[in-house]
Amino acid sequence: MSTYRLDRLFAPRSIAVVGASPRPGSLGLTFLRNLVAGGFDGELFSVNPHHVEIEGRPCFPSVAELPEIPDLIVVAVPPGRVLGVIEEAGRAGVSAAIVATAGMGYGAGSLGDQVQLAARAHGLRIVGPNCIGVLAPRAKMNASFAARSVRPGDLALVSQSGALAAGLVEWAAQRQVGFSAIVSLGDKVDVDFSDCLDFFSADSGTRAILLYIESIDNAQKFMSAARAAARVKPVVVIKAGRHAQGAKAAATHTGALAGSDAVYDAAFRRAGLLRVLDLDQLFAAAETLGRQKPFPGSRLAVLTNGGGIGVLAVDRLIDLGGTLAALSEKTRASLDAILPPTWSHANPIDIVGDADPARYAGALEALLADPENDAVLILNVPTAIAGAADVAAAIVDVVKRDRARGYRQKPVFAAWIGEDPDSARLFEEARIPNFATEADAVRGFMQLVRYREAQEELMETPDNLPHDFDPDTEAARAVVAHVLAQSRRWLDPLEVNALLRAYDIPTAPVILATTPDEAGEAARPIIAEGGTVAVKVLSPDIVHKSDIGGVKLDLTTEEAVKKAAAEIFERAARLKPQAHVTGVTVQPMVRRAKARELIVGLADDPSFGPVVLFGRGGTAVEVINDKALALPPLDLKLARDLIARTRVSRRLKAYRDVPAADERAIALTLVKLAQMAADIPEIRELDINPLLADQTGVIAVDARVAVAPETRKGSGHPRFAVRPYPREWERHIRLRNGRMAFVRPVRPEDEAEFRRFFEKITPEDLRLRFFAPVRDFSHTFLARLTQLDYARAIAFVAFDEGTGEMMGAVRLHADANHETGEYGILLRSDLKGLGLGWELMRLMIEWAKVDGLHEIEGQVLRENSTMLDMCRSLGFSVRVDPDDPELRLVTLPIASIHEPEKLAQQPPA
Secondary structure, three states, X not given: OOOOOHHHHHOOOEEEEEOOOOOOOOHHHHHHHHHHHXXXXXXXXXXXXXXXXXXXXXXXXXXXXXXXXXXXXXXXXXXXXXXXXXXXXXXXXXXXXXXOOOOOOOOOOOHHHHHHHHHXXXXXXXXXOOOOEEEEHHHOEEEEOOOOOOOEEEEEEEEOOHHHHHHHHHHHHHHOOOEEEEEEOOOOOOOOHHHHHHHHHOXXXXXXXXXXXXXXXXXXXXXXXXXXXXXXXXXXXXXXXXXOOOOOOOOOHHHHHOOHHHHHHHHHHHHOOEXXXXXHHHHHHHHHHHHOOOOOOOXXXXXXXXXXXXXXXXXXXXXXXXXXXXXXXXXXXXXXXHOOOOOOOOOXXXXXXXXXXXXXXXXXXXHHOOOOXXXXXXXXXXXXOOOHXXXXXXXXXXXXHHHHOOOOOXXXXXXXXXOOHHHHHHHHHOOOOEEOOHHHHHHXXXXXXXXXXXXXXXXXXXXXXXXXXXXXXXXXXXXXXXXXXXXOOEOOHHHXXXXXXXXXXXXXXXEEEOOHHHHHHHHHHHHXXXXXXXXXXXXXXXXXXXXXXXXXXXXXXXXXXXXXXXXXXXXXXHHOOOOOOOEEEEEEOOOOXXXXXXXXXXXXXXXXXXXXXXXXXXXXXXXXXXEEEEOXXXXXXXXXXXXXXXXXXXXXXXXXXXXXXXXXXXXXXXXXXXXXXXXXXXXXXXXXXXXXXXXXXXXEOOEEEEEOOOOOOOOOOOOOOOOOOOHHHOEEEEOOOOOEEEEEEOOHHHHHHHHHHHOOOOHHHHHHHHOOOOOOOOHHHHHXXXXXXXXXXXXXXXXXXXXXXXXXXXEEEEOXXXXXXXXXXXXXXXXXOOOHHHHHHHHHHHHHHHOOOOXXXXXXXXXXXXXHHHHHHOOOEEEEEOOEEEEEEEEEEHHXXXXXXXXXXOOOO
16 A cells, blocks of 8 residues: 555544543543644544543544544554444544554464455554654644654654653653654554655655664565655664574575674665664664755864874774865864964874864864865763853854855764753754764764765766676576476586576586496596595585595596495485485586686575675585675676675785685676576576686686475566566567567666667657756666566566667656556657557557556647557546646556456557
8 A cells, every 4th residue: 555545644624532431640641641742733533432521521432433534543452442443534534553562473364464355455554563652743743652752854754662762752752852743663564664764765754764674574565665765865773683583593695694683784775774783773763854954975073172082082083984085285284373382284184182162163164165075973071271162153254155155065963072051952953963972973974974885886887788698588498497396405406407408507517427437437537637526415405415435536537436336325325214315416627726616596585585695605604704795686897896895805806826716706796696586586506616706717616506396476576575677578669660679677787778769859858858958867867767676667678679779768667556657758860650659658558458457548748649649549648737737647547457468459540
């Protein structure tokens, strides 16, 4: 349902407290009093069949007997009565409910499940159960049992924990931090993090969103909402239970390394969220985001009256990966003119312990004018010479004058050691982030830096994939299907080899031998070329070969190979008599003297599905624990980012007499594995360890793959948290003049193609498409067209099969409720009349039907008669836009299209 009816939750016109009570300490009385104390100015009702009046207000027996149907009900009744209340409210037409009651249970058949089903049948939205409620200060609504209300502001807090939400209410009251809303989700039977992210990302009164997460139930929904929200405003998340899972037994190194919290961290990173680790950091983020917008740059100047505290700030800055700003020569001269000779003459700028307000103000003015820094942190240690509040007042005056100049304001952060209340008040009134310690202040600065960097990374254009990467998907699927048909979980080495080769992942060849003599014959050509041989037992019942001595390495003669094979057969029969032994595998030993041992693989997370792992490989991989995770799908940019987050990435560079490893080959291997996970959802674990990498490329030396039947169905990949590129929608179409076009979903690396495409569109055609002249095809503009979340939007791009040039594109973007999609289409100006627009529209309509949308809509200029005629021919209704007579609204109900692929094959003549 997403944002459906959430406007009635956060801005209700009327509220009823069901379970209101005159009993002191009861939930019902607390909710009622908080709503009154908060100043809610809509209709407020009490519902309790056992009372006729509570707190001077009439009390009604039931929701159905209220004088009007409330937008919102607050439910504070025992668990056994909740279901009846929700059913009654749903029938009456109530829009939303906050259910504070705990003890409803989870899972199919539970009381919580029954409440969810009853609410959904009537479109009634539920927050909770087991929550402290919702605070919406702009609506003067404190529908919670928090100890106090909060002031209006532009931070939204969404918390799975009621206790944390209540704690933040107390913190905010002390620091005068305001909120657009505070939501306690509780058991999340309906309204969840995704719904709130969609709502607050579109809310003009919310500047940043804070999340406290314990678990995510629907990873696909969450990732789609989080990625959309993070593109428009900061989203800060704290995740509880970072070490709850602990060590676990796993059949592969990849499975052992892919711990639950590491996967959450990868998900937050992929979505562009800013993760913090504890409440102190969350409060620091709230302080920073509540008063300072993100800014370009990362160079910090530190102004202080105490050298020691300044050095501590610099240490913390370096610990967090920040950049200490340099001082320009002009700024040094300015500071020399106003500061005593004993000032530090460097950053941190120590203006000496006897600094008065005038000295602080002069130094700050010089730093604000210095182009060598991007932000200024001001530290003050109390002295008897200058009052802390007087210094703060001088700082505020300088900042106000700087803001009044009208150009970009340079951010200023403050940390007054000792937390002087008068100074804090001055900073808060001036909206200058202020902190109790230098460490908190530096962390707040770095949080904004990290957020901006994350936004820039989200907008980067990835490299093109090699045109010759064309995996043999059918061959790979056949290998996996064969294993599953035999009810096996693990692929044998021959099958693993075939799977990797199907995706063009270099691997050492594997030869099966069923007798010692066959093993010797298989080894003969390898030995003849001066190579050495490895012989390993092949049995579906022996997972850990080395445990029974089933691996023999560095064999240099045929006789040694035969002897090793015979010993392996004998030991397997003796130590694993029940095991079925297929034979032994014979492989050349891969020797690359200056190669790095890496591990790459796939693991399956119960919440987020497939994850890709990269790190330092070898036998001690778990002990070293140098790894990073990412959610597929990947492109080369994301793969490079994954590599860069490990310590072993530094060893991939050239050093001494060791050439740099081919990092592009490593990144491409990660992309191939991610694509394999998308194409073959039956793969549950894949482990390549080691993957040897040097200047010549990569080669997989040892690999293991586990599979399981895929039972989940759905559009896209059923288990991917981020919907992968929908390759199945690629098409070859013939146009009216016989010209062939290749149509496929847009990819992020298509940005350059769009830039060239727009060069061949006339200004008039651009005006008809965008309703205004378009001259600036910036990276940001093009990234919005090419970097899509396929769970919410699709764009089909047509290319001329003869020239490879882009011919046109159609796009469809679904609303947050995934009910209505808005379309847009544009063709090259010299390619009209070929039927391309018709074909693209048909494909877009087909996607909408398969994707479950209910309706397609669009806006067309009144003068664009060609588009209007085509829309009518495709079944769209056309009407005048009531807000603009120059626009026409075109609408197509998807239910009216039974078989979109059988729409008229060509436009009318």
